[in-house]
Amino acid sequence: MVKYFIPLILIVFIGCKESNTPKSTYFGGKIINPKCNFVTLSDSYNFNDTIPLEKNNTFLGHYDNLKEGLYVFEHGPEHQYVYIQPSDSILIRLNTWDFDESLVFSGNNAERNNLLIESFLQYEQDEKNIAKYFHLPQNKFVHKIDSLQNIKKEIFNRYKENNDDASEKFLSILDIALQYPLYTNLEKYAIKNATQDEPEVLADSYYDYRKKAHIDKDSLMFFGAYYRFVIEKIYNDVYQKNCLNKSDNFTVDLFHSIDKNIASEEIKNKMLYNAVISHFFKEPNHKKKDETFFTFFKLNTNNKQKKAVQRIINDLKLLNTGEKLPSFNLIASDGEFVDVQNISKGKNTVILFKNYKYASDDWVSSRFNFLVKNNPDVNFILVNLCDSSKRYTKNVDIKYQYTLPKGSSTCNYSSSKFSRLVLVDKGGIIRNGYTSLSALNINQEINNLQKNK
Known part of the structure; x- marks a missing residue:
């Protein structure tokens, strides 16, 4: 019933x-x-x-x-x-x-919504297939996209013919759901091409789809199909510009492009924040990060987001490269207090400070376990930060994990709450005071740690 x-x-x-x-x-x-x-x-x-x-x-x-x-x-x-x-x-x-x-x-009027969800599920499958095409030369890749576009057009036209009363607003949304994911992949291909040592010259007609695609509909930024295209187009424009001008600070150029192209203050702030966080953790030791932070503060007007970035800057001032790793207590899984200096003594060591509320166990465990497997001679320590429940990270061997005594000042090493990696050589000297699990060269950097005498 x-x-x-x-x-x-x-x-x-x-x-x-x-x-x-x-x-x-x-x-x-x-x-x-x-x-x-x-x-x-x-x-x-x-x-x-x-x-x-x-x-x-x-x-x-x-x-x-x-x-x-x-x-x-x-x-x-x-x-x-x-x-x-x-x-x-x-x-x-x-x-x-x-x-x-x-x-x-x-x-x-359920039909149109079932069509939207079918479009979304097909998008997920298309993404897997298109990923296999990115190695193709330009003409063959475009041919693959054209074939998919024809299929999407047929779906669109069939719906329109069978629904004479369909509103123009919905038809616009349906077009975005069907076609924009393909436009997004054309942008991605252009980015990939631009970053090659010998990029292929794109045909004059390559960007013809942009005549039909727009990025000025701020009210649709919550729609994944639309948002993904907007952000990839902005990224691609900056890549193409940088290839010509050889700019040495891509992130700053990206910030200015976001500022120029996005009218909504709320959405602009969100994009700027996502960009500064993403780019920092991919290259936490980038030589131009001070200029990057300065430009972010200049263009972003959200105080909460600014404070979050300022906490990262504050964290960078602690555990500096070249300094000796300070002494602080950890609690092992058996409840015993141990000094981090004793755990790391005479060993090349990687310490991960992790707050479970700001980094999922699945993501942390996949990256952490990958690094452990690829660096068997390195000592790994996972510090589960500042939680009274003494919560451990799932799917990571308990032998690597520690919690903190109540009120430990060690929490300050990651006041931003983002996960932080610290690399220490076997002499107890910090070789990198702030890097991340998602840093582009992190596995190689840990491997190089073993070369320090």
Whole structure:
């Protein structure tokens, strides 16, 4: 009987109000294996609603003045998109164990949303296939993309022919969902080509797709297909410019390009913040990082993001290269207090300071275990930072892991909360006071640590 609960409610509400204007809009459904007790619906701009789950894990939201457009709904850590028009009655059913693949829409105007989710799932498959084509010469790669574009055009045209009343707004969203991922890969290919020792000269017609693709729709920045194209286009423009001008600070040029191309202050700040964090942790010892930080502070207006970056700068002032590793206590898995100097004495050592709230166990364990496997003669220490529950990192051998005594000043070594690697030689001298698991050359740098006498 439970599965009929929401449809019956919709019949009662909608049936009784057919004569009223404006008609209410409904968004509801059922969550299998829920991760929390609510669903949110928003346009990531002006509208945001939290809809509670009932005891049978169903939910229903109704709205009198909902505007037509693309919305994002979230449950737990996952999200997807739904296109809604006034008077729609849209239901979803999904299992959180297989969020995207299990998602099905039903109700009034469900077809267009099922088409969107099918486009998303096909995008994931296309990405795997296209990745195999990046080694191809330009003409063959473009031919592959053209073939996929023709398939997408056929899907678009078939929907348009079968739905005479389809709104222009939705057709625009559908076009983005189908075509922009292919445009994104054309941008990626151009970046890859530009970074080759002997890049191929791109044909004059290569960028013809840009005449149909725009990056001035800030209200759609929450839509993955759109956002990915915008950011890749901006990156590509900077790569092409740098190839001509031989700029020695790509990140600064990227900041200025973001500032120039993105009108929304909120989105611009987010992009600048993501860029400064990503680029810093890929190259934490870049010789131009001071100029990078200065430009970020100049262009970003979000105080919270600025403070987060300032904490990274503060962390850089601690555990400096060339200094002796200071003494501080750790708690081993057996509960015993041990001095880090005793654990690292006479050994080339890598110390990872990790806060579980800011770095997932899956990501940390995959990178940490990779480095351990590739550097068997190096001593590894994983310090689980500043958590009263003494939480350890999953999927990492407990022999590498330590926690901290209550109130330990060692927490200050990563006040930014981001994971931090410190490389120490067997003489106890810090050879790199701040690097990261995602640094481009980290495996080679750890390997070189063993060459220090």
